[in-house]
Amino acid sequence: MTAPLIELRDVTRRYDDGPPALRELSLTVRPGESVAILGPSGSGKSTLLNLIAGLDRPSTGTVTVDGVAVDKLGEAASARYRRARIGLVFQFFNLLDDLTVADNVMLPAQLAGMARAAAQRRATELLTVLGVDRHAAAYPGRLSGGERQRVAVARALMNRPALLLADEPTGALDTAAGVEVQRLLTELHADGQTIVLVTHDLALAENCATRTVQLRDGRVAADTTAPVR
Amino acid sequence: MSTLGRAVRAGAGRHRVQTVVITMVVLIAVTSAVLGGSLLVASRAPFDRAFGQQQGAHLTAQFGPAATVAQLTSSAGAAGISAAAGPFPTTQVSTLGPGGRPRPPMTVVGRSAPDGPVDQVTLTAGRWATAPGELVLAEDSRFRGPPVKIGTVWTVADPPGSPAVTVVGIARSVSRTADAWVTPEQVTAWTGERGPAGYQMLYRLTVADTAAQVEAARAAIAATVPAGALTGAVSWLVTRQDAVGQAALLVPFLIAFGVLGVVMAVLIIGNVIAGAVSTGTRRIGILKALGFTPAQVVRAYLGQALMPAVAGAVLGVVAGNLLTVPVLAQTNRLYGTSDNGVTLWVDALVAGGALVVVTLTAWAAAARAGRLRSVDAIAVGRTPRPGRGQWASRLTGRIPVPRPMSLGLAHPFARPLRSGGIVAAIAFGTAAVTFAVGLATSLSLIQEAEDLADVQVVPRMEAPGPGAGGPGREPMPNGPGPLTDPAGVVAAITAQAGTGGYVGQARTEVTVAGITGSLTTVALTGTDGARYYRMVSGSWLTGPGQIVVSTPFLTAAGKEVGDTVVLTDHGTDLTARIVGEVFNTDDKGMQILTDLATLRPAEPGLSPEIFLVSVRPGTDAATYASGLETALRSLGAAAVPVEHGTDELVLIIDTLTALLSVMLVVVAGLGVLNVVVLDTRERVHDLGVHKALGMTPRQTTTMVISSVLVTGLIGGAIGAAVGVALQRAVLGAMGGSAGFTLPASIVDVYSPTELLLFGLGGLVIAVGGALLPAGWAAGTRTVTALRTE
Structure with missing residues (x-):
């Protein structure tokens, strides 16, 4: 059996005096898996994603991703970790309005020090694969929701991350665009991309994920390898 | 506390940086203005x-022995005299200097007390002379050596037996009535x-406004004494023309700085408050939505x-007055005045003016927000409008610099008006x-123009003359006559x-x-007269028949x-050609320079x-003068080193320059800080x-x-x-305004x-102002930034 790509052990995350967002949660994800994190609002889905992305730190417990002890990283190391190993897709795309589509996609590579020409080649390649290359010189504001999310996925894949994290990737899209993104994620997983996605969208989980993890009150309520039906 | 009061307090607390910046900017602007205003009034x-x-x-008169003491006393009753002393x-x-060299002669007056109905001399150190053997030195006397300490003992050269005299006090007479004072008995003992x-x-005269x-x-005074008894007046x-000529330099300096400070304060305060309104507009919209x-x-x-x-x-009024006191201590020393620097009407005017500026600017900005519909106010000012500065992002993205730098370089173009505010502040x-x-620097050079020689060679014997007091380019204004050889x-x-060069006058x-x-x-003779004057135009003298003059002469x-x-x-007409214009303030610029x-x-x-x-460079002037003195002794001449001490006025100007510059730079930095904080806050989500x-x-x-x-x-x-x-x-x-063209x-x-x-x-001001918000941006947690609306 291959070593886990993600390993959370007894992770608890508390905010101020409120109840813990995550309670002694343990979870492993192996390379090539596509895991959907499901659960009601406040169950700890986004907190879990933030901990894996190194955007947040656990109060107790450990988070290891691709051999990196994420919970031990400082701000700078955490940023380097993200740009090297993680691709992030947000519900509201989080594209930068004052940069062109191409510049948005190139940004993670350029932050990692890749030369502009090389970054441009990679961005063109991704935008072509994702079918939005004709918008390369446009600004995100002129794109439809589905197109923007495709651009966001392209940006997430720019540095060939070991792990793609998606937080409600279809949450801000209409049905047609949602299906479009769903198909895209399925294709990516079929190509071997490890994906962890947080969603309320059961259809998305059903079609994209090979495994679902149900969270309730910060704990794993269910962990099934069969897609939710 | 009322709902309005709570809203105000919460708003100020929520925008702590802006609150601090407004406090600091007003503090510094008021401090600067109080300092400038108080000094302006004082100067x-x-x-x-x-x-x-x-x-x-009003009149310092010198009488010869032909007048009796009784006649002089009764001269106080002459027409137009309101008070008299003497x-x-x-x-x-x-007195003899180091190596037994005689110093330039001093006009010594026998006075039993510094006060009286006229010329109330101000003691700046020590005490008044009360017994023979004691002397009070005038601060602006012709003694131009190093500062004299109380207790210094000098040997008087002229009287038989070379008696000693101890300096017991230093005093100032704005009328410049003497180089030194002793008791009347001491004058009698010496003569x-x-x-x-x-x-x-x-x-003192009843009217003395005109010559x-x-x-x-x-x-009228001359008529009360025998003919010829009044030898000088x-x-x-x-005296005022001489003194004010120097003091006048300070006034335009302060006016210029004051104007600069006030304009900058208005700009920064306006910028800060407009920025605060910009970020507060949404909150105002919410308040309106709530009723x-x-x-x-x-x-x-x-x-x-x-x-704030x-x-x-x-705080600015307090700080301004605290700073004014030590600066005025120098002007007090310079003019022998005793101002404490606190001018209440200046304090009130400056503080009131600053608050009026703040009120008007805030009112204008808040009124704009007040007119906005709630729904628009809530939506306003959150992100740059689409299209703004995108061309800059595209352009800077192609500059071969690290991406974070090229991203930053494009930011100013997204908010051109705000960036204009930063540019103006900087x-x-x-x-x-x-x-x-x-x-x-220029004022220092003007001062230095009077002090370019290292050593002066003057006659060893001197002739007394009335009203000879006061420093000048020449140590003996009324002149002891030409050098004998x-x-x-x-x-x-x-x-x-x-010897580097010399000129005889x-x-x-x-x-x-x-x-x-x-x-x-x-009339000049020697190798390098040009060294001692600064040319405005034309050329220096190259031979007889030429003159060099100043702007007032030409005018x-x-x-x-x-x-x-x-x-x-002397009745002989001499034709001369004006070959050059020189910066020479002597004789109000009407002096003519020519070859002997x-x-x-x-x-x-x-x-x-x-x-x-x-x-020559590297030669010690005192050692040189000492050596030259030996050679000159047999020629009836003396060599006196010229002290190149920093002029007090230049010191004051330098102090003010440093103080006001630092203040204005800090204000500029705060302006940058405020705008960058605003900018960073608005971009916090992008930052995430x-x-x-x-x-x-x-x-x-x-x-x-x-x-x-x-x-x-x-x-x-810019x-x-x-x-x-x-x-x-x-x-x-x-x-x-003085009638001169400066070289x-x-x-x-x-x-x-x-x-x-x-x-x-x-760039330094800009980076200095941006450091704090940059640190804040760097330290902001990613999750927090991403959650920000």
């Missing part, structure tokens, strides 16, 4: 105030059987701006420093090792066709460089009475995205700092250019390197 006609405080003498016995004495050289009477009024009083108008009326919204916002402004104004800060440094002196100077009076009255002409004569004038010297040979046909016996000597994509804290800092580089460079360049233009304009105005060597004080550094100073 306004400082001579007149000092003259009033000391009951200065008669005080006077004499001329020289012995021949009696005092004369008596001094000090008069004619003073002259009428002088004539110095009008206060002459606040437009008037309540305006009042809430005014309160939010005024609360009042605190800043109060430009003002840079202009202030450039202007201040340039003006201070000028050729020998020249030989001694040229033979002395370390002889003074005479000539008349010039078209100009009323006689003009002092300085009065209606001549230009290259024209010919006729000088009438020019005047020889009219005055064959004219010969130098003083030599100015420059030593950048961080989520892998931007490290260092890269974040680079991005924020880079966002002010362009504005810093532009502001610095500021340096404005500073230079301002320096030229103010100097030109100063020179113009390029005094005006052009900026080297290309300095200009570059001043320009880059804008």
